[in-house]
Amino acid sequence: MNDNLLSFDDALARLLAAVRPLREIELVDTLAAGGRVLASAQHSPISLPPLDNAAMDGYAVRSADIAAPGTELPVSQRIAAGSVGSALQPGTAARIFTGAALPAGADAVVMQERCSHHGEHVRVDHCPAVGEHVRRAGEDIAAGRQLLPAGVRLRAPEVALAAAVGLAQLPVLRRLRVALMCTGNELVMPGDPLPPGGIYNSNRFLLRSLLNALGCECTDFGIVPDRLDATREALRRAAEGHDLILTSGGVSVGEEDHVKPAVEAEGALALWKIAMKPGKPLAFGNVHAAAFIGLPGNPVSSFVTFLVMVRPFILASQGVAEAVPQRLRLHADFEWTRPDRRREFLRARVNAEGTVNLFDRQGAAALQSTVWANGLVDVAPGTEIRRGDVVDFLPYGELLG
Numbered sequence: 001m002n003d004n005l006l007s008f009d010d011a012l013a014r015l016l017a018a019v020r021p022l023r024e025i026e027l028v029d030t031l032a033a034g035g036r037v038l039a040s041a042q043h044s045p046i047s048l049p050p051l052d053n054a055a056m057d058g059y060a061v062r063s064a065d066i067a068a069p070g071t072e073l074p075v076s077q078r079i080a081a082g083s084v085g086s087a088l089q090p091g092t093a094a095r096i097f098t099g100a101a102l103p104a105g106a107d108a109v110v111m112q113e114r115c116s117h118h119g120e121h122v123r124v125d126h127c128p129a130v131g132e133h134v135r136r137a138g139e140d141i142a143a144g145r146q147l148l149p150a151g152v153r154l155r156a157p158e159v160a161l162a163a164a165v166g167l168a169q170l171p172v173l174r175r176l177r178v179a180l181m182c183t184g185n186e187l188v189m190p191g192d193p194l195p196p197g198g199i200y201n202s203n204r205f206l207l208r209s210l211l212n213a214l215g216c217e218c219t220d221f222g223i224v225p226d227r228l229d230a231t232r233e234a235l236r237r238a239a240e241g242h243d244l245i246l247t248s249g250g251v252s253v254g255e256e257d258h259v260k261p262a263v264e265a266e267g268a269l270a271l272w273k274i275a276m277k278p279g280k281p282l283a284f285g286n287v288h289a290a291a292f293i294g295l296p297g298n299p300v301s302s303f304v305t306f307l308v309m310v311r312p313f314i315l316a317s318q319g320v321a322e323a324v325p326q327r328l329r330l331h332a333d334f335e336w337t338r339p340d341r342r343r344e345f346l347r348a349r350v351n352a353e354g355t356v357n358l359f360d361r362q363g364a365a366a367l368q369s370t371v372w373a374n375g376l377v378d379v380a381p382g383t384e385i386r387r388g389d390v391v392d393f394l395p396y397g398e399l400l401g
């Protein structure tokens, strides 16, 4: 059996070669920037922390003043976070709180658990090293240094870092506009009764959630009408104002639906058979200026091809520098003795021991497997796996957002 399968790498390379990265930039409030892609490198206007400050509640001292544990020093001042004290006179200590600026002359903080306060004096029961419990100005970020590179996805840590140096707004690329359509006469929406032969349209929910998690602006066209002229009309409308048209279903060899001829009539279409499992058939082309990707209808095939093909395409279109997911090398706690000639993406789960188990049903319609799993094992074509072998594991954390 030879049906001229395209290798996974070739298919992905072809998809990525067609990417036209977004150029339009918007300035958004840092508070609303989560999930967006940074358009230009940001540099820190200040040092972080701005001043030397205390890392503990305790006493700021000159370390040289404490020759031995039990030294008593007069407490000359009290410095709370948000205030700046005066220079520390030799032979004195300053009461200080976490985050408060270290007074000039002090070079260490002794945490209060190692001191006892008596009236105006403090007894210091520990000889601190120079710099002990002191956070140096600029030790996190020096003023002027690059804070975040262009093309980074702004998640909680990135927006927090931008806020920490006072950036109130950030330049981001506009969101990718994606039109979503499903094909299939059997599809029924949850909430409607299920007729004989009908199935609920789970791919609509799957793909919408995945697109939202990637920060796309998704227009949902629902189910494509079952006539050629209506399908062409829907595609034309979708091509206006969208960067990508994404469909589910109708990409295999069946003759039932009109998406393939409609895309061919309105643009161009290549039907690929990719050496991957699940997810062999994939349609790629364009409708006018919009890119077109047709995913296979089988729910797990839709899921996997989205994660390993569409996701990198979307991220690269959004200008994300790191579009390839980080893989982990983990030991298999399973046997895989019937390898396929296609590259396989198995639904798998890292267990408490840090090894990997497989879901027992790996069929392209077994949607349960995707919920049980917390990642995918990426198996090269024709590879048997024995318990204890090292496998490539793609964690959901790298794929679902």
Ligand SMILES: Nc1nc2c(c(=O)[nH]1)N[C@H]1C(S)=C(S)[C@@H](COP(=O)(O)OP(=O)(O)OC[C@H]3O[C@@H](n4cnc5c(N)ncnc54)[C@H](O)[C@@H]3O)O[C@H]1N2
Pocket (backbone or CB within 6 Å): 182, 183, 184, 186, 187, 199, 200, 201, 202, 203, 204, 248, 249, 250, 251, 252, 253, 254, 279, 280, 281, 295, 296, 297, 298, 299, 301, 364
């Ligand atoms: N003779 C051949 N038949 C098939 C081949 C092949 O090479 N030769 N490839 C198989 C593979 S692999 C896949 S994957 C599917 C792809 O089929 P389509 O993309 O054409 O999708 P449909 O036929 O419309 O549906 C397949 C399957 O998925 C269910 N489905 C479709 N849409 C949804 C949805 N929105 N939500 C939930 N489930 C959906 C549909 O009911 C079918 O069960 O083709 C194989 N056949």
Ligand code: MOO
Pocket (backbone or CB within 6 Å): 276, 277, 278, 279, 280, 281, 296, 298, 301, 364
């Ligand atoms: O490979 Mo299909 O994509 O089996 O389900």
